Amino acid sequence: MVPRTRHTPAPRVHLPGPHLLPAPARRARRPLGRERLAQRAHPPAGARRAAARRVPRRRGRRPVRVPGPARPPGRGVNGPVLRVATAHGDGGAASRDALRSRLLADVLRQVGVDAPVTLVRRCRVCGSHAHGKPEVAAALAVGVHVSLAHTSARTAVVAATGPVGVDIEDVDAVAAHPVAGVLLSPAEHEAGHPLDAESLTRTWVRKEALLKATGYGLHVPPSAVTLSLPGAGEPRLLGWAGPGAAPVPVAWDEGRCTRAGLPTALTAVVVLAGAP
Template identity: 35%
Template structure:
C-alpha cells in the first residue's frame, strides 16, 4: 500500500517537508471544472497535444499543481499566476508563482499512468518514468550517463530509467532542465539508494531521493537544494482532483 501523509487536500507548507502528490490522468471532456482552473497558456498547450492520453496527463498534472498550491496559500487556484519565462525569454521554463514571495518550491511530472506534483521549501524537482523498452538504449546511455556510470557495467532499460528519473529530478530542481548535461552527473547505482557521487559545477549542494509511487513499474524521484534530503511525505492526488472547485479545504 502506498504510504500517505497529511490530509491530501492541504499542501504542507512548512520549513522542512517535501510533499509529493500522485494521481491518475484525467480526460478533459470528463472534468470541465478542472479545465476551468487552467490559464489561457495551459489550455492552449493542452489542446495542441495530439494524443488523448497526453492531454489527460497534462490536465491532471497542471490542475493538481494549482489545487495543492492554492490550498496551502489560501488562494483561488484559477487565479494563481504562473511565470514560465525561460532564459531565452520564451514561456517554457521552470514554472514559478508570480507575485507570491511566500510561495514554496514546486515541480510537476507525468508519464504513463501517473502524474505527480512535489511541493517543498526552496527549489524542488520531481520526475516519474513508466518502465518500457527503449529503442536506442546505447545512444540514450551516452547522452545521460557519465563515463563512470557507463564503465560500471552493461546498461539495462529499467535501471537506466531509474537513473534517468533521479537525474531529471535534479536538473528540474536547479531550473536548468534538460539543457543541463546529464552525463556530468554521477549517481549511485540504480539498484541502491539514490545519491550523488559527483557533480562538478552544480552550484550545490543538492540532494536526490527515490519516492514511492502507486505503481511499481513507475519509478519516481524527487530532488532539491541542500546537503541532505528532508522528510518526504506522499499524499493522494486523486483525492485532491476529485474535489469540485470551491470546496478545497472543506
C-alpha cells in the same frame, strides 16, 4: 481545745541570678538585598529539596496566553509533498492541464499556500519567460517551489520549501530506447552501472529531477551528472560537470507506480539547498 501544730517553714528556693538565665532568643537578621539575591541564586540543598516537594497554589485568574505571530505560509514543511495521478478523459493537453492544476492546488494547500494556480516560467539559460522551469507566482513569493512531470498515463506534481524537481518515466518507454549512451557519465560506465531497463529508468528520473531543480533542465546533459548506483541506498551526487557550483541535494523521495492496465513507472523527487 484545738491542739497546736508546730509551724514548719517552707524551704528556700534559690533563683539564679541574671547572669545565669538563658539569653532571650534574638530575631534573625533579615538578609540584605545582595545576600537575598545570592540565596535565591544558590539556595541550600535542604531548601531546594523542600521547594521541590511543595506544590505551588495558584490564586487569582489564570494567565492569558497571547498568541505569537502567525507562521508564514509554506514555512516549516519537513519535506516535499508529492501527488501522482492517473490521467482521465482523452489524455490530451486540455485534460492534462486541468488535472495538473487540480493537483497543484492540492499540494500547495498541504504546504500552507491557498492561492490561484498561475504558472510562470523563466529559463535560467536565456532568461526567456516563454519556457523554462515553471513556478506558481503566489507560492514562490513565500518560498514554496513546485515541479511538474507527466507520462502518457500519469501526471506528477510536487511542492517544497526549496528548489525542487520531480520526474516520472515509464520503464517500458526507457527500455525501448538506447539511453545508456546519453544518460551515463564516464565514471558511471567505469563503475559498472547496470544496464537493465529498471536501473536505467531509476537513474534517468533521479538525474532529470535534479536538473529540473537546478533550473537548467536538459540544457545540461544527464551524462554531466554522476550519481551513486541504483540499489546503493539514498542517491548521492558524486560528480557535476554542469555550469557553476554543484547543487546540494538535501532530500530525496522515490517511488514505483504500478497499476493494472498501465505501464510501471518510477518517480524521483529531489530538494536542493538554497537558491538554484
